[in-house]
Amino acid sequence: MIVVTGATGNIGRPLTRALARTGRQVTTVSRHAAAAPDGVRHLTVDLAEPAALEPALAGATALFLLLSGDLHAEGAGPADIIGLAAASGVRRVVLLSSLGVATRPFGTTRIRMRELEDELRKSGLDWAVLRPGGFASNALWWAESVRAQRVVAAPFGDVGVPVIDPLDIAEVAAACLLDDRHTGGVYELTGPQVITPREQTGALAAALGSPVRFHELTRAEARAAMARSMPAELADDTLDILGSPNPAELRVSEDVERVLGRAPRSFADWATDHVAAFR
DSSP, X not given: OEEEESTTSTTHHHXXXXXXXXXXXXXXXXXXXXXXXXXXXXXXXXXXXXXXXXXXXTTOSEEEEOOGGGGTSTTOOHHHHHHHHHHTTOOEEEEEOOTHHHHSTTSHHHHHHHHXXXXXXXXXXEEEEEEEOSBGGGGGGGHHHHHHHSEEEEEOTTOOBOOBOHHHHHHHHHXXXXXXXXXXXXXXXXXXXXXXXXXXXHHHHHHHTSOOEEEEEOHHHHHHHHTTTSOHHHHHHHXXXXXXXXXXXXXXXXHHHHHHSSOOOXXXXXXXXXXXXXX
């Protein structure tokens, strides 16, 4: 059995579907109750309390570990999840980390994630680490303004990074969970090219078949908007990357193609698949 945490998110949902199609037994875990595909068991677990994961891990052989905000919750012990997995008989863990662990290693959030990667390496389990850069799905932040006004409002309109479709992350995760050849792999996951917010706006307009205007926010305006839905420190970290990506953050990785045997999907592909959210 394979356990998927973060099962209701942009990675967890397609990962669950991909694993279920193989006929494997799958248990999905999320903080809130959610529907699961036929044949998939779902459990409601808060990963900020690692012991609560024990029932989900009973009988499991592999774990996809996506911590997100649970990594930083007060009193959280994410390393305890790895220990619990090993004690429960799990043999393989695939960890969703962040490209920032390599490109900006000294921020508080990256230090904690690096520590978790190190705990996984020392665990004695088979493991793989995924380090994606920016997500194409972050464009969903613009969905409301595109629907209402046909406007994308974002900072740094002409500064780009190679954003990745979460579907590609999910498919790489599935490969790492199912194939021993990826044991010990650390994969940097990006899209196929650097793309700016202004260019993303054009791709959304093409998918919609109607014009979409780009409005450039100041950094302060963007920070105020982001801080309503994430910690201020994380908002500042994100804006630092978006406004001044370093050479490592601009690099297009070949790791998606190495694992999947195909090029990563473009932002235009993502926009076409998710155009309903912007109508």
